[in-house]
Amino acid sequence: MNRPPGEPAARVELCRERDLAAARLAVSKLLDAMGARALRKTRFVTAVSEIARNALDHGGGGTLEVWQLARPARIRVLCRDAGPGIADLELALTDGFSTARSMGKGLGGARRLVDEFRIESRPGGGTTVEMVSKL
Amino acid sequence: MTAAQMSEVQTILAEEFEAVLEAWFATQKREGVRRPDLFSDAESRRQLSELLRAFAAALQQADLSTAVDIEAEAWSDLRLALSEVTLVRTERGVAPWEMTAFVLALKQPVASLLQERLSDDTGRLLQEVSDFGRVVDAFAMHINEHFIAERDEIIDRQRAEMMELSTPVVQLWERVLTIPLIGTLDSMRAQEVMENLLNAIVEHQAEVVIVDITGVRVVDTQVAQHLLRTAAAVRLMGAEAIISGISPKIAQTMVELGVDVGEVTTRPTIRAALAEAFRRVGFSIARIEDTRV
Amino acid sequence: MSEAASIYSVDKVLLVAIRDNITDTDIINLQEELSERIVSQKARGVVIDIAALEIVDTFVGRILAQLSAISRLLAAETYIVGMRPAVAMTLVELDMDLAGSRTALSLSHALRALKAKGLA
Structure with missing residues (x-):
């Protein structure tokens, strides 16, 4: 996944549980500043919460970066972890795929909440999730 | 393509700025995309001069050795100038193809000037004409994308408005x-x-x-x-x-x-x-x- | 008192106001605290106000469903109130309909319902 030009508008290290709240807040603030609609914002921040929790719980922590995209105005989030990776992505994106703390609706749910969803993962090589949403 | 190799176009833009401007203007006139019905000569000249200045400035920093990436930082001022001119022109009813032709009209006059100056170095001439062409093409494409993005936004907005009307509570x-x-x-x-x-x-x-x-x-x-x-x-x-x-x-x-x-x-x-x-x-x-x- | 929420007791009803941007641990603690309070105060009704929540993800959604289930087992009828429209739409998209939980528009709607059943 290519990094867009320039610096991210925000970067949150995901090491502890509190960082999930920080990640949600950072994205929420940026969406407010960009003038996103309430529904768009709720959907996107919820999706961010799911993938950030995934990185923390299964990836042993990671980094979340937020970008503001122009023409048309969109928000983009990149979440990477250096964890064990996901062996079967297809399965992980299926509702009901069970994990420690979610109901197995996290990843598949996040995908439904955003306009663009890309995931890259290989066993032992960590996981990167990219999500883009219009405002 | 490095800055040193590009110098001929840069030199032309520095030394013959007014000549390039006039030639660009004339080409547009000839191709019928100047739209004197919508813009006075003075207005059109001002737009072209702004664009050309931004263009010259961008060439100083841009790296042309790879594919021309209009989204790169070096082109940001030109992008801005371009979107301003595009906005002004389209608001008055200029069609997307006219705007593209408007930009492409810059190719020919610069190519002629290059030909005059590099007549004894065919290899370099070809290289410069081709590089310059790539840049102008990239801009024409950029304008097209700009139009599509704007049109999409309008469609989205209209769709939203229609939906609001069609679902009354x-x-x-x-x-x-x-x-x-x-x-x-x-x-x-x-x-x-x-x-x-x-x-x-x-x-x-x-x-x-x-x-x-x-x-x-x-x-x-x-x-x-x-x-x-x-x-x-x-x-x-x-x-x-x-x-x-x-x-x-x-x-x-x-x-x-x-x-x-x-x-x-x-x-x-x-x-x-x-x-x-x-x-x-x-x-x-x-x-x-x-x-x- | 838990950091995630304030629990007030009014007659036989426990009112729980969940704060925004809670951590996972906070809300798990809330689950424990609430179950203990239901028993110790012999509560017959619980109203969980989530109006402050800007988002409810699958984790928080699952805990909300659990809170309802636990309260029901402890004989307290539980209402989740004040959900924002955008949150409701997002939860449905996540396929979480909280089917086992009762819902009401607001605190006063829930209290009215509890009173009608003689539980408040």
Whole structure:
């Protein structure tokens, strides 16, 4: 996944549980500043919460970066972890795929909440999730 | 292509700025994309001069050895100048193809000047003409994308406006709302319906909402899913949904499709739904005693 | 008192106001605290106000469903109130309909319902 030009508008290290709240807040603030609609914002921040929790719980922590995209105005989030990776992505994106703390609706749910969803993962090589949403 | 190799075009832009400007202007005139009906000569010259200046400045920093990346930092001023001019011109009714031709008209005059100056070095001449061409092409494409993005935004906005008009939520009684659905119910419209309905529930503190599908042409699995999701969201808000307008035919189709409405209340007509809604909010409809003689 | 929420007791009803941007641990603690309070105060009704929540993801959604289930087992009827429209739509999209939980528009709607059943 290519990094867009320039610096991210925000970067949150995901090491502890509190960082999930920080990640949600950072994205929420940026969406407010960009003038996103309430529904768009709720959907996107919820999706961010799911993938950030995934990185923390299964990836042993990671980094979340937020970008503001122009023409048309969109928000983009990149979440990477250096964890064990996901062996079967297809399965992980299926509702009901069970994990420690979610109901197995996290990843598949996040995908439904955003306009663009890309995931890259290989066993032992960590996981990167990219999500883009219009405002 | 490094800055040193590009120097001939840079030199031309530095030494013969006015000449390039005039030649560009003349080419546009010849190709009929100058639009004197919309812009005075002075106005057009000012636009071109701004663009050309930004262009010259960008060339000083740009790296042309790789594919021309208009999104790169070096081109940001030019991008800005370009979008300003594009905006001004399109607002007055210039068509996208005209705007593209407007930019492409810069190619020929610069190529002529290059030819004059590099007549003794064919290799370099070809290289410079080709590089310069790449840059101008990239800009023409950029303008096209810009147009498409803007058009998309307009379409989205109009669609949103239309949807708002097509999904009116009506208060029938204190704490009772209805939303009559007409036509087709695709995913986007279903979402709009849900959003309008839920906001109206908060606004009116409604406890019962009647989703009337009498006017919905086809109820297939997807439409049924949308309706059930709407009912689920209404329930999450703390209100109840009644789906009305289920004709015998729709009922049969739904069962054949294996749609399970679960706990959701359904009624064949909006009239039956209204009676049920009144019952739930604690009202009843009674015939007044006939006092007419 | 838990950091995630304030729990007030009014007659036989426990009112729980969940704060925004809670951590996962906070809300798990809330689950424990609430179950203990239901028993110790012999509560017959619980109203969980989530109006402050800007988002409810699958984790928080699952805990909300659990809170309802636990309260029901402890004989307290539980209402989740004040869900924002955008949150309701997002939860439905996540396929979480909280089917086992009762819902109401607001605190006063829930209290009215509890009173009608003689539980408040």
